[in-house]
Amino acid sequence: MSKRLVTVIGVSLIAIFTLVYFLSPSSSPFDDKEVFSEESLAEETLDDTPLFKFGIPVDLFELKEGRIKRNQTFADILLPYNVSRQDIFNMDKISRDVFSVRSLVVNKKYTIFYNSDSTKKASYFVYEPNDLEYVVYQLVDSLGVFRESRDVEIVERTMAGVISETLDHSIRAEGGSPALVNAMADIFGWQIDPKTLRKGDWFKIIYEDRLVEGKSVGIGKIISAQFNHIKNDYMAYGYDMGDGHEYFDESGESVQKAFLRYPVAFTRISSQYNPNRYLKMYGRYKPHLGTDFAASKNTPIKAAADGVIVARGFTRPNGNYIKIKHNGTYTTGYLHMNRFGKFKLGQRVKKGQTIGYVGSTGSSTGNHLCFRFWKRGKQVDFLKEKLPAEKPLPAGELVRFDALMSLMDKRLEDIPNTWSDKSVSASNE
Template sequence: MTQRFFINIPRLFLFSLIILLISGCDADKKKSEEEETKFDSLAVLPKMKPLNLKYGLPVDSFIVENNTVKRNEFLATILLKYKIPYNQIDLLAKKSKEVFDVRKIKVGNPYAVFMGRDSAQTAHYFVYEIDKINYIVYNLSDSAGISLGQKPVRKVAKTATGAITSSLWNAMTENNTNPVMALELSDIYAWTVDFFGIGKGDYFKVMYTENYVDSVSVGISSIEAALFHHRGDNYYAFNFPEDSVTYNYFDEDGKSLRKAFLKAPLKFSRISSRFSNSRFHPVLKIRRPHHGVDYAAPKGTHVFSIGDGRVSQKGYQARGGGNYLKIKHNSVYTTVYMHLNGFAKGIKKGTKVKQGQLIGYVGSTGLSTGPHLDYRVYKNGKPIDPLKIKAPPVAPVKKEDEKRFKAFYKPLKKMLDELALPVAAQ
């Protein structure tokens, strides 16, 4: 008996092992079948449809009415049409003050009202577009929440070239370039190019970034590099980052394009009379010195200070310059602006002004036959021709940044030089 018992132990062990293996296989098979079923069920699940958002709100959940602000419409007049109680509108206006002043809602700007899809069509949100990028969302519920938002902005790197045939502005439209580029270039080259003397033979090349919202251009973001060919000379401009926040334009030699004085005190006009020691006066009908430059421009055109300084005189000459300003820039230079229609807010004797600051508006006051600016420059008390003034430049690229600047501008210059010339300039 004892012997038979020991002989059967291996058989029992083997049998048990076989049972365990079979059970394990069945368990694995069952698990595999469960996982297969699980993945099959996931495969047939419908894919989630991405939310259709506008102003950060799910459009499909609402009825959306789009409109524009009409004349004599305000926040109250708009929301009252959607049965928003006046006390609720008043609360929104008060809570909005720190974010956006509702009194600044402009005629022609778009707005949208998000209403529920129920039979009552209750208004839940009011969205006003402050500009092409920024908007404000008003929650019309009891919480009266207010939040600012921005539309997604897409930046597109572009290049443009154009030949000057009449004016810088026309050159942009003739070459299918955003006309705002004319303003941008005039700012960059305000100290180096006489934009009242540009003409045939002049041309430009530009590398820039333009912003788009909903496939519509909303302006030029930045100009990385530019070349302006003027009267046979090339003027380069490279937008060099001096530090993490400060960008300035320098030429290929590292000299700043910003000078102590602007080339002219206003933009996009024409010279109607130049500096002369003997000019026939159109009102007095006599010859006398005209120690300035007359810029013919529409009434109300903005006039800017050509440099930092302080207003030394502000007054009116009935038999002369009409409304005029005199600005002392330093111990050497003084400028005078005459025949102004009026003065900018805050401008008075003793006021400090910055280069490019608005100081007044073109007019026809005093002895004048039409709207224009009589602009004069005095050096050490003596009149000089404003068109021949040579203003000193501001600081060049710092010595410690020279190596970095060279590595920055050289590839940009190469790309500018390789841009094809506009046909009219070839």
């Protein structure tokens, strides 16, 4: 082989190896893994992104978190942070249309954003009246008050359980909320008396859980539910025709009455309707024309049905009371309230809306709701009254409802049974 040929081959091989080396991903000077790695990009992004809380940049302030103490005022909290009395006075006036600084409730959370320099002056005070909202009181530049709502995530969940003691026990033992217990009682209350539940009765529920920052803040709608009571199935399918979520059975009939079964979440019926009640302490007969539901102070009281508030006030025997006229036949009364809800005299309310809170005002020996029920102007026993049902589904909705019912039946069937060990299970859907 000639020297010239050897030289050409050698140069060619060197050129090939050099080209392969520089084009190789592992040796390229522009290696993505080294220069543009996800880790390095993430670090740069995090470094450049300010952190916010309640929409306020955290890195500009020092934060002080706390809870409202008994008898503590807005001024008590902010005077140590060099907010002037004049600004506190002005904030008292301008906050009334949004959320008054006089409405702070004991044990509710607050956060103060203040300067880290020697002045230690508060720039923002944030109050959290509940899990869904917060109120920002701006104390820097111009004064202002802003009420904001947190983002709520809706997650569908399922639950199945068997009755060993009560419905309340079965749901709450596995982390279910009192609101879920009450919702189930409201739906099935006209078909199943909670006092007649037996061991071995079982239920399945598909429902909405409402989350704020991953924490449950209450339930939304019950989507569908099944209750097996003494070997009989009772079904409830949630359906919306445009006027709100209602519940129907497999025949398209409403499972609920036009009136709530119970206008308050109660522990027991402490006194029933009795027109011939004898009061031994007074030595005479005095009729009791209502039903007394024993409940904790400030338990919400709900309107039993749609109607108009025709009386709202205070009398010595009744305490704080409200009377609602529902139609030409039915009127209801709610006595001994600790305080009223937001509805005023003459306003229309819908079934289930909170009209007040349980108390012991007037002639009362303990916290309870005395619930009165009039039919054509005469007081009757609400618990024994046969009440009108809500309207069934119209014929035009049945095809769509049947399709929904088939889907819900399949989903309810897929919820695992745990009857053999009589336990309750809950899971994400």
